[in-house]
Amino acid sequence: MTDSVERRFTQEFPRYYDLHVPEGDGPFPLVMAMHGYGGDKTSMMKLARRISDSRYAIAALQAPHQHVVYPEKRDEALRFAFGWATNYRFDESLALHRDAVDVIFRDAAQDPRIESDRAFFVAFSQAVAFNFRVAMTDPGRVRGMVGICGGVPGDLSSNEDYVRGDFDVLMIGGEQDEFYAPERMRSNCSALEPLVRSVELRMFDCGHVVPRDVHPVIDTWMAKR
Numbered sequence: 001m002t003d004s005v006e007r008r009f010t011q012e013f014p015r016y017y018d019l020h021v022p023e024g025d026g027p028f029p030l031v032m033a034m035h036g037y038g039g040d041k042t043s044m045m046k047l048a049r050r051i052s053d054s055r056y057a058i059a060a061l062q063a064p065h066q067h068v069v070y071p072e073k074r075d076e077a078l079r080f081a082f083g084w085a086t087n088y089r090f091d092e093s094l095a096l097h098r099d100a101v102d103v104i105f106r107d108a109a110q111d112p113r114i115e116s117d118r119a120f121f122v123a124f125s126q127a128v129a130f131n132f133r134v135a136m137t138d139p140g141r142v143r144g145m146v147g148i149c150g151g152v153p154g155d156l157s158s159n160e161d162y163v164r165g166d167f168d169v170l171m172i173g174g175e176q177d178e179f180y181a182p183e184r185m186r187s188n189c190s191a192l193e194p195l196v197r198s199v200e201l202r203m204f205d206c207g208h209v210v211p212r213d214v215h216p217v218i219d220t221w222m223a224k225r
Contacts, residue, residue, distance in 0.1 A: 015100055017061040018045045019107075020053060026113035028057040029120065029143060031222075032104065035060070036125025036150070038069060038081040048122060050215040051222070057114040059104045063127070064096050084126050097130045105141065118143040120222055124210055125179075129153050136195060139165025144225045145196075146218055148172040149180050149208050152188045162195065169199045170221045172214055174206040 018041045022028055031051075035044035041062035048058045063082035071078065085093035108116035120143050121131040128150020135142045136153070144167055156162065169192055173185035180188075182203060189199045200221070204211035 013064070015062070015064060015103075017041055017059050017100075017104060020045065020049060020058040020060075021111065021113050022054050022057070024113075026057070027115040028055065028113060029115045029222075030105075030108055030118075031056045031058045031120045031122055032101065032131075033058055033060040034084075034121070034123040034127030034131060035063065035082070036123075036127060037063075037083045039063075039124070040082055044124070047124070047210055047215075051122070051219045055223070056120070057108070057111075059108065061100055061104065064100075065093075084130050094130070094133060098134055101134055117141075120144045120146065120225075122146040122148075122218070123150060124148045125150050125208070132156075132192075135165055135167070136162035139163060139167060142167040144222060145169045146172070146221070148210055148214070149174055149177055151180060151184070152191055156191055156195075164195050166197055168225060169196050170218065171199065171201045172211065172218075173201065173203045174208060174211065175203055176205070176207040179208050 031048055033044045033048040035041065041060040045058065045060035048060060063084040065083045065086055066080055067083060069079040069081050084097060105116060108114040118141055121135065123131045128147035129152055131145065133153050135145055142165055149172065153159070171185060171189055173180060173182060175182060185201060189201045192199050202217060204214060
């Protein structure tokens with residue numbers, strides 16, 4: 001009996017993002033907003049608009065991998081959510097993310113109200129490291145990076161494709177975060193320092209969630225850039 005052979009083919013796969021552009025002529029700086037594992041574009045757009053929906057054009061991208069979230073109570077309906085990666089062929093998940101970012105930049109460049117040459121990248125949890133992979137290979141696109149309860153690429157110190165970027169980073173952490181504990185957040189920030197212009201870490205009294213009072217902190221930080 002001969003061994004089976006894996007073969008590969010590609011199909012067109014639709015992706016979705018929500019776009020908010022403030023009233024007025026602009027141009028408005030672009031914010032690329034990415035939800036965490038189990039989120040969606042709608043929830044991330046709400047978060048980003050709480051930062052400021054009058055000064056920024058916001059593109060909230062939805063992750064490609066849909067999954068079922070089973071209810072905790074028997075009478076609740078199934079919920080569907082999205083994630084950024086699968087363990088199988090992880091490099092293909094990274095390529096999907098990079099291509100989606102490219103498409104949004106191209107779309108934004110067609111709108112004169114959007115300042116689309118560079119963007120703020122704002123992400124929660126799983127998407128944070130994905131955005132850093134984009135930023136470290138194409139830093140000229142980045143105005144600033146905001147990572148909420150998220151990490152850095154595991155190959156940060158070994159990937160020869162990563163280059164230093166002339167942009168600032170704001171990392172937001174939770175004192176009770178079971179996935180990204182304070183010490184881990186501090187270690188990640190130290191690892192980032194040689195590769196960016198500056199790194200600031202702000203800790204909040206919360207777990208693995210977006211802190212309730214973080215929005216004005218991010219708004220003030222972004223307004224300076």
